[in-house]
Amino acid sequence: MQTPFYQGMLADWMAQLRIAPPYIAGFDSATAMLRATAAYLRGEDFPGMGSMPAALEPISILINKLPRPVKELIYTAGSAGEAIPAARLGDVSSEVVSEWMVNEYPQHQYPAVAIGSASGALVHLCAALGMPWLPQTYLIPVLHPELHPDEPQKAMEWGREKAKPLLNANPDLQLHHMYDPNQDRLTLRGMTYFRVKRRALGETYKRFLQNCLPKGGTIFIVECQRTWHTTQVDDRHFFQFGALGGATPEEFLYGSRRVSEYLERYHSHRRQWEAPQPDSDRPEAEWGFEPMLREDIENFARDRGYHLRRIVFKEPEHLSPFVAELYRWWYKKRGIMANRLFVESFILLEPMWSLRTASVPFWMKFNMEPSLDWIQQYLKQTEPYDEIYLILFSHGVDAAGLPTIEQWREVFKYARQRGEFVGITEDFPRNFPALIQYNTELPRLIKARYPVPGALSLEELDKFIEQVGDTFPVHWLGKTSLSDADGQVLTPIQNLK
DSSP: OOOHHHHHHHHHHHHHTTOOOTTSOTTOHHHHHHHHHHHHHTTOOOGGGGTSOGGGHHHHHHHTTSOHHHHHHHHHHHHHTTOBOGGGGGGOOHHHHHHHHHHTSOSSOOSEEEEEOOOHHHHHHHHHHTOOEEESEEEEEEEOTTSOTTOHHHHHHHHHHHTHHHHHHOTTEEEEEEEOTTTSHHHHTTEEEEEEEESSOHHHHHHHHHHHSOTTOEEEEEEEOOEEEEEEEETTEEEEEOOSSSSOHHHHHHOOHHHHHHHHHTTOSOSSOOOOOOOEEEEOTTTOOOTHHHHHHHHHHHHHTOEEEEEEESSGGGHHHHHHHHHHHHHHHTTOOOOEEEEEETTBOOHHHHHHTTOEEEEESSSSHHHHHHHHHHHHHSOOEEEEEEOOOOOSOOOTTOOOHHHHHGGGGGEEEEEEESSOOTTTTOOSTHHHHHHHHHHHHOOOOOOOOOOOOHHHHHHHHHHHTTOSSOEEEEOOTTSOTTSOOEEOOOOOO
């Protein structure tokens, strides 16, 4: 048995080699977005979501030819293979996770650092500004093969006792047990989602900020204000039934015709879920910001002489139109035609190849109806693009609210010249090669190449914010470099209706 001393040495060694702790999921949104941001700042692209080697592509093509039940079993086994036994939850250390996260980045000084909610659009904002991002939330996948996906009440009770060692060992974390049998049906057959949120910076994040952010530098607090109906299980422990996607919070609680049809399609013993009674709306498990962290950041920034700014938005995708138009503006400043749109999905991100091909990035949180509506709303309102390229995340489930490929093709009608999917789309949403091909297909489809630019300055960002006014559903709060010195000037941007 290892002593704590040797466990600490092992954790330090793994962090220096950029090896994630064994209880971190490769398919997690926050950790994938961290890897994508860090890869760009290291001058690298982002193949295989940061955790799947390109050598698996031939194998994934063979898997794609298998019968549907076998493919679904592989989805289940693959996700369960990343999960840890519940008995190991006491081994989780928030500081070990933080050590790995900060060591993903080059260890030099930056003009700014972002901390908080995950967003694929934020990855591209960080790439443009040349700044790291440290997540508040990350996923710990936990094995539970004995639970049926359509029994949320039993899942909540199962987690009640299992979570105690995790929370006892990490008083700086709160747990959001997220349970979504609509989109995560295949993964829930073998594991469950323990998403944790930092309530305080912790010593590792503070040390990184002190070493990499000079006095007078800027900390951006990224705050997605999306909430969800939840049930308190214990102190710092909440159960969230459902998640952002095709089905609404009300459908998870009270059912609907399409939920009934979905459950029948998967031969469930239920036609409506019997959910635990929610007692409050709290930050959404995957995307929402827990405001307790803000106070700790504010105190730290005040003590160390850092400027503080907040990026506040309601939905995780609300930052996407702003970032897309920022890139258009940036390309035009560089004398590049901003006529090519690259639409990303969930953790299929490519900040390096977006810039190398002068593609405007637009991130969608997933492949469901709200994301399709959001990209179409953007395209109706913006200057037309000549080319539109679209990648879809294949999660394996014919979920309630999943658009068909034919519906997704409607996006290409907004392109003046060319519209194409990136990667194979046959048998969507059960297409394994697409999870790898996005990285190789984009540079194959787009022949244009441009040098990687220098970073945008914060002054340039502020000029763009000032120029666009209240166009986008994002609030920029705090001192700007264009304003007076008291640090109280606010640049509000109102929500789209």
